[in-house]
Amino acid sequence: MESVFSGQKISLYLGDSIVLDNLNFEILAGEKVGLIGSSGAGKSSFLSLLNGQWQSTDGNLNIWGDSFAKLQGKRRRRVQRKIGTIYQQLNLVESLAVVHNVNAGNLGRWSFLKAAVSLFFPLEQQRVHWALEQVGIPEKMFAKTSELSGGQKQRVALARVLIQDPEIILADEPISSLDPQLSRDMMDLLVDLCDRHGKTLVVxxxxxxxxxxxxxxxIGLKQGKILFDLPADAVTDAQLDHLYSDSPLY
Known part of the structure; x- marks a missing residue:
């Protein structure tokens, strides 16, 4: 399979703090990779490097074989449009209708004028309806986003990513605010969509x-380091106990 991301000796410093320390990894096209570890282990920072929001202090991150740090201008924007991110805070505009929040996935390719017109006369409604069908809430297309339940808002955020049509989906704690059944529904939906549309998932x-x-x-992260990177069924209870314990890394 094609390599999507590869990192060599990646470190990230924020002020005097080491957030990520000497990471080496590779993520292949079509894989579903889970980032696990305690709060503060570096999971969100890892995702912020992968979508280009942050740049590593040391080391080199490659995306599709090119150095992310060396991508500039239109070429960098073109690559970043292929990466869709579902943020833990969702980043929805609560006062707008669902159709506008979903259409925000088009902003990377729409002109300013087209985006402004769409706020008054929603464009590409058929495509928005398709995306909302994929996540199971097409009837909410013109509902006010603030009136939706937490689970429905999660689905709007996923529909926004589908409209963007990225090759890679990064999801930062997409089920953190949901009850167990809604969490399972959301994870089933996310994985099914990635499988059906051939997308890479890092969550x-x-x-x-x-x-x-x-x-x-x-990928188990502890104190900003990779403790293990293994097939899901190969991770042992002892490794998980160490990952979440207060004991030193090594």
Missing amino acids: SLHSLDFAKSHCDRL
């Missing part, structure tokens, strides 16, 4: 059960 999760059941591989 950070607090739930070990969902990480093991829905991901091909697990």
Whole structure:
């Protein structure tokens, strides 16, 4: 399979703090990779490097074989449009209708004028309806986003990514605010969509059960370092105990 991301000796410093320390990894096209570890282990920072929001202090991150740091201008924007991110905070505009929040996935390729017109006369409604059908809430297309339940808002955020049509989906704790049944529904939906549309998934999760059941591989992060990078079914209880314990890394 084609390599999507590869990192060599990646480190990230924020001020005097080492957030990520000497990471080496590779993520292949079509894989579903789970990032696990305690709060503060570096999972969100890892995702922020992968989508280009942050740049590593040391080391080199490659995306599709090219150095991410050396991509500039239109070429960098073109690559970043192929990466869709579902943020833990969702980043929805609550005062707008669902159709506008979903259409935000088009902003990377729409002109400013087209985006402004769409706020008054929603464009590409057929495509928005398709995306909302994929996540099971087409009837909410013109509902006010603030009136939706937490689970429905999660689905709007996923529909926005589908409209963007990226090759890679990064999801930062996409089920953190959901009850167990909605969490399972959301993870089933996310994995099914990635499988059906051939997308690569990198997802950070607090739930070990969902990480093991829905991901091909697990990367265990502790104190900004990779403790293990293994197939999900190869991770042992002893490794998980060490990952979440207060004991030193080594």
